[in-house]
Amino acid sequence: MKHEFRTMVKLLSIFGVLLFFLACGDNADPAKQFSIQLEEKPLQQNQQVGVSIKNRKNLEISNIHYFVDGKELPVSDGKITLDLPTLGNKVLVAQFDLDGQQLEIEEKLRLLAPNAPSVYTYDIVNTYPHDTKAYTQGLEFHDGVLYEGTGKRGESTIRKVNFETGEVLQQIELDNSLFGEGITVMNGKLYQLTWQSGLGFVYNLETFNKIKNFTYGESREGWGLCNDGEKIFKSDGTEKIWFLDPETLEEQGHIETATNKSIFNKANELEYVDGKIYANVYQRESMMIIDATSGAIEGVINFGGLKSQVKKGPDWDETNSVLNGVAYHPERKTLFVTGKNWDKLFEVKIYPKE
Structure with a gap:
């Protein structure tokens, strides 16, 4: 009996100590x-x-x-x-x-977002030839000339292209270990990302001579680029679109893309037009119109049917030869879109679907 009593006293003492420490824990962090x-x-x-x-x-x-x-x-x-x-x-x-x-x-x-995105459709204005070997990752007009960045290891390039004929006017190739991604042109320079290497490049726009390399900060990978004349926007395969300083290439913040129902993480190739970012949706025949300040997805462009007009060449990949590449022509006020290994570059006008 004495043994049982001592055991009970010991258990009560231990329980009391535990209560004391728990109470102290609450007092230590009352929040x-x-x-x-x-x-x-x-x-x-x-x-x-x-x-x-x-x-x-x-x-x-x-x-x-x-x-x-x-x-x-x-x-x-x-x-x-x-x-x-x-x-x-x-x-x-x-x-x-x-x-x-x-x-x-x-x-x-x-x-x-406060509102559901509007749905847009398109009309084809013109169709131009496009190099089927170009695994398009970036597309942008500057002074009427089309610049294109292409991907795949061993095939990645940056190019200056005559968009009407598809002729490559100037080109440099990346190291075979690199997978080229998005491009943008700003202040006489061309900026290019690579996919998973955490490495980007800055070139002289006229000569394509490399000015410098840069590395990413917190962003996960290199996907798409565009700019508003003051800062560069960068997608990385997540819901975030980052702001880069065009001189230091340091990340200075980000927005997150969202509809009225969910946060969305599929922004790929980018183009900036009048306060909006047009973004290819990764591996889909659609494009988002994103408010560049808030991240709200205000519109979705359905490009269904465009891919069916493309002739499949020897470099065609049924899984990866998808819509990718959007460039705005400010004088013509039209969008130019294409895809990876597509034989056509489409000039389109978009409008809300009724």
């Missing part, structure tokens, strides 16, 4: 007693949503403030307005006072 409660999900840009702080011990708190991306979201009638400039994965931060101590807690959220 664990609280969590942010949002009235509804999914969440959309400019939406008003009810917000509160769940308090497990009914402790008295005061001076509550909410922030996303460093911007305070004022509370009115128990609601905050998600009037944030960009979409995607966010963190809602709540700051409040407890017994004279300021605490901070967080809640992850996904901010989506």
Whole structure:
């Protein structure tokens, strides 16, 4: 009996110590007693949503403030307005006072576009020849001349092309170990990405002489490039489109692409036109129209039927010879689109589908 009593006392002592340490843990981090409660999900840009702080011990708190991306979201009638400039994965931060101590807690959220994307279709204006050996990864007009970047290891190039005839006017080849990706032209320079090497290049536009190499920062891979005359936009196979400084090529932030229903991660080749980014959807016969400030996917262009007009040559790959390559001609105000190993370059006009 004495032995059983001693055992019980020992167990109670251990249990008491555990309770003590647990209590100390709560006191050490009182923020664990609280969590942010949002009235509804999914969440959309400019939406008003009810917000509160769940308090497990009914402790008295005061001076509550909410922030996303460093911007305070004022509370009115128990609601905050998600009037944030960009979409995607966010963190809602709540700051409040407890017994004279300021605490901070967080809640992850996904901010989506306020409206569904419009659907566009197209008319073919003209059709031009395109080199079937060109595994097109980048396409851009500059001063009426078409520049093209091609991919595949051992076949990657940058080219200056007469778009009306398909004649390659000038070309350089990449090292056989590299897989060329998107290109863009800005301030007398041509910028080019490679896929998984984490390496990009800057060339003199006239001579194609290499000026320098650059490496990626946080972005995963090299996919598409475009620019707005001040900064370069870069896709990397995720939902993020990065901003690059054209001089240092350092990443200076990003947007995330989203519809009103989900975050989307298939932006490939890019083209910038009047505040919008036109982006090929990877391995699909469609293109997104993305707001370059917020990341909202405002439109989707259905290019179904275009591929059926392409003649399959000896380099055709049924899986990979897909729509890829978009360039805007500012004087003609038309888009030029093609695909990997396609024999045609299509000049098209797009319009909303009724």
